[in-house]
Amino acid sequence: MVSVNDQPAKSETASLVSRWPRRFAIALTLVTFPLIWVGGLVTTYDAGMAVPDWPGTYGYNLFAYPWTTWLFGPWDLFIEHGHRLLGSLAGLLTIGFLVSALWKDEGAWLKIAGLIALLLVISQGVLGGIRVLAADQQIAKIHGCVGPAFFALAVALTMFTSRSWREAQHRQVKLTQNNLLLIRAVTIGTVVFAYLQLVIGAHLRHIDASAGPQQFTTLVFLHLLTAGIVVLNILLAAILMQSKTFALLGARKASWTLCFLVLMQIGLGCATWVVQYGWPGGLNDATQTAGFTILSKGMLQANITTAHVATGSLILALATYVAIKTWRVTHFSLADKAVAVGFKKVVSV
Secondary structure, three states: OOOHHHOOOHHHHHHOOOOHHHHHHHHHHHHHHHHHHHHHHHHHOOOOOOOOOOOOEOOEOHHHOOHHHHHHOOHHHHHHHHHHHHHHHHHHHHHHHHHHHHHOOOOHHHHHHHHHHHHHHHHHHHHHHHHHHHOOHHHHHHHHHHHHHHHHHHHHHHHHOOHHHHOHHHOOOOOOHHHHHHHHHHHHHHHHHHHHHHHHHHHHHOOOOOOOHHHHHHHHHHHHHHHHHHHHHHHHHHHHOOOHHHHHHOHHHHHHHHHHHHHHHHHHHHHHHHHHHOOOHHHHHOOOOOOOOOOOOOHHHHHHHHHHHHHHHHHHHHHHHHHHHHHHHHHHHHHHHHHHHHHHHHHHO
């Protein structure tokens, strides 16, 4: 007979799991969002060429560049060199995550995820360097698309190393199989369309000066269309997640937070259009807007445009969080339902 005391307590089991991969994942996530924000400022101010060489800075080693020149020098230099330092920090934290996962003998899938993250951050650094050396618009578009994907992966790493991920099999969602599959499809679809919208937005942001009006109009239409699909997916997910289990997991609150972020993003998108192209239609002739002047690379334009870009990445990251949470708990619920159905068939035979 086995005593209850012989069974390891849940807290004891949790203590056997190394905390270092999670610590590195959280730190990486916290560094990556400011990195995206500063990267957006670099693009908005066209500061990517403020430092003409790479991987060094004006002949110095990246980390040995005089801090006084960096902090008190031109604004373009400040944000470009700062972007490089943040990128290097993200790379070091990614290495730390992978080393800790290997050292603590984490699961193979977590090691693979860490390796993918390392390859992605190295690729992003190389793309940024090529962008500086070659001044290529296409590279700039790819560079702008990889950043949000890496941010979403960093968020995923924090979830893969969390206690809720390990204990998800103890949470059961009391919904029908069709509803479980629908919630999973909607949340994954949100991630796909949120990223697609970012890709289209990157093409708009780095559109070639020689592009015709038709190309610009098409990109704007596609950007708005995917935005509408994202909004519908997020609203539907929030409505479907009324189960108490989703509330306990934090997925329901995250889905409503997504709704708020999307509303804010719509406002930022409209404001971005105004500071970039002026008031639409006949609003330019209104008394309240007649004196409005677009100040290229001004503080208002830079902050609003960059906030729009950064919020898009934040929506993608939070959508990834919701999708992974949902997939994890529905995976076990669907598996239990499949077992139950199989058992009923055996009994009926």
